[in-house]
Amino acid sequence: MRPTDEEIDNVLNQCVESEEEGASRWPGMTFEQGVKAALEWMQGYGPNPLED
Numbered sequence: 001m002r003p004t005d006e007e008i009d010n011v012l013n014q015c016v017e018s019e020e021e022g023a024s025r026w027p028g029m030t031f032e033q034g035v036k037a038a039l040e041w042m043q044g045y046g047p048n049p050l051e052d
Contacts (some may be wrong), residue, residue, distance in 0.1 A: 002044040011038075014050050025050070 003011075018024060026034070040046035 003042060003048070007048070011041075011050050013046065014051065 029037075034049065037046060037049035043048050
């Protein structure tokens with residue numbers, strides 16, 4: 001199932017907060033892995049990339 005606009009907005013807000021704090025919850029993930037995880041989630045193929 002694809003995420004709702006509200007779910008996407010929540011993830012974007014979490015990303016903005018992390019960026020402002022200068023921290024990452026997944027420092028071992030490459031940029032490309034993060035993009036892949038986000039796109040898979042938005043297409044309904046993977047879990048929310050910011051859930052633990």
